Amino acid sequence: MRALTLRLYEDLLPAGCPPVFLPATPRALYVVDGGLTLEGPDDGQWLTAGTARVSQDCTTLIGDQTDTRIWRWELTEASTPAAPALPSAPSTSTTLKLEADVALDPRFDxxxxxxxxxxxxxxxxxxxxxxxxxxxxxxxxxxxxxxxxxxxxxxxxxxxxxxxxxxxxxxxxxxxxxxxxxxxxxxxxxxxxxxxxxxxxxxxxxxxxxxxxxxxxxxxxxxx
Structure with a gap:
């Protein structure tokens, strides 16, 4: 079994904040309030409240002119520590809502x-x-x-x-x-x-x- 950790964060991006860059890892992003654009290596997508995206590539978050709140799930190695904040984004705030160790059968994709x-x-x-x-x-x-x-x-x-x-x-x-x-x-x-x-x-x-x-x-x- 692979020893992995799944975490759920809540991120608050104030109106007009600079773009936020997230490293590659399997993640889901759900917009609770507001809206933002997600850019990957090959595409981009506008998400409004009540929509979500799943990817595993490096991702750029581009906020709207309104405050935006998102729920962000990330899957990492169990040894990877929780991130207390979005990387190099001092105007944002992040709360770790929950983390759980998961064991996935490697015989499955x-x-x-x-x-x-x-x-x-x-x-x-x-x-x-x-x-x-x-x-x-x-x-x-x-x-x-x-x-x-x-x-x-x-x-x-x-x-x-x-x-x-x-x-x-x-x-x-x-x-x-x-x-x-x-x-x-x-x-x-x-x-x-x-x-x-x-x-x-x-x-x-x-x-x-x-x-x-x-x-x-x-x-x-x-x-x-």
């Missing part, structure tokens, strides 16, 4: 996916597993995660890690709709397919209330 899951009030994700690990963050509403004998409730801005093969039951608040954004790692054979599997046969056939929107996914090379 892997991809990184960034997507969004939404629930109506009182919706629940029935007991399930996934094909790989990932970090989620609540964007609105409230969700409880029951797994491995524990239960934790997450409000907007709070993140959690799911191992993948460990069963999870996820009820949400009855007061409002709930939405979370996630970045997770999956075998490439799962490309363009759902990664969820229900533990109990009766749940597999039960009506599902959650909705999904895949923002981006791409094949990645694991950090050396």
């Amino acid at each position: 892997w991809l990184m996916r960034c997507d969004e899951v939404g629930f109506p009030p009182g919706g629940v994700a029935l007991t399930h597993v996934h094909q790989g690990p990932g970090i989620r963050i609540c964007a609105s509403g409230e969700i409880s995660i029951e797994t491995q004998g524990t239960r934790h409730t997450h409000a907007p801005g709070e993140a959690w890690f799911e191992l993948g093969p460990a069963p999870v039951l996820a009820p949400t608040t009855e007061d409002t709709p709930t939405r979370f954004v996630r970045c997770f790692l999956l075998p490439r054979a799962v490309r363009s397919r759902s990664s969820i599997r229900y533990v109990r046969p009766e749940d597999a056939d039960a009506p599902k209330v959650q909705t999904y929107r895949v923002f981006a996914e791409r094949d990645i090379d694991l950090p050396a």
